[in-house]
Amino acid sequence: MTIAKFIPDALDRRIIAHLRADGRASLSKIADALGVARGTVQNRLDRLVETGTILGFSVRVRADHDDFNVHAVMMIEVTGKSTTQVIQRLRGFSEIRALHTTNGNWDLVADICTSSLADFDRVLREVRLIDGVANSETSLLLTTV
Template sequence: MDNIDQQLIAQLRHNARASVATLAKRLGVSRGTVTNRIRKLEDSGLIVGYTVRLRPEAESAGLMAWMSISIEGNDARRVIASLLGEPGVSSLHSTNGQWDLLAELQVTSLAELAHVLERVRLIKGIHNTETSIHLETYRTPLGKGEKLASA
């Protein structure tokens, strides 16, 4: 992966719906180059999909929870692959300290959360978990063009 691939990925992270022409102009390369590089990044498995991000208040129906996960021995790759395939896991992060992974869970109900927790706990290689239900957000990352209000 070279500098152009890294810049392309950064542009796609910012706006995955940007046209090939727009991406080519921003990167200073041809549309064919952008198309070929996107295809190669997808074929290699580096880009695994595209998604929609909503404002937190737009997703009023549902629950979010955080699951801290401890992994047994050298099973990290298998556990991560299994968690990435779990529909209830919306994001997954490696951490340091007591826990190996932090999974953000998105579900529609407590019953669905119970099912997700049960499935996750059955994954071979998971030693221990601890789950906290998200209650309220006090600060979110600033969007493009937003500024903190001055006091």
């Protein structure tokens, strides 16, 4: 099934919300919670995956059980028209879990996770050495509330 531009409807969004709260929920549990047939949930979920609306399923690990226990957000200013090249370089860092373009004073926001402060320091230095990175500001994430 190829859909040019798939837009999730209200039921799709409810299924996604349920999976965000409990990614291990069975199809039957989701169907019961939403008041629809199990087959409906299966078909909708298949379509959400096939169209790329759902990219995958993951596990959230308690901070004290996470090997990557140093988490930070780095805002990056890029010079001139080098954004594409900077993004390509940043995608090569396994420690950068997500990379976002943004507006305002900063051009990019990087979600960084490392296993130690030494690794974190290394990543910061390497990012700042990339041609086209003009400035950066990094904040460590301390406690999830």
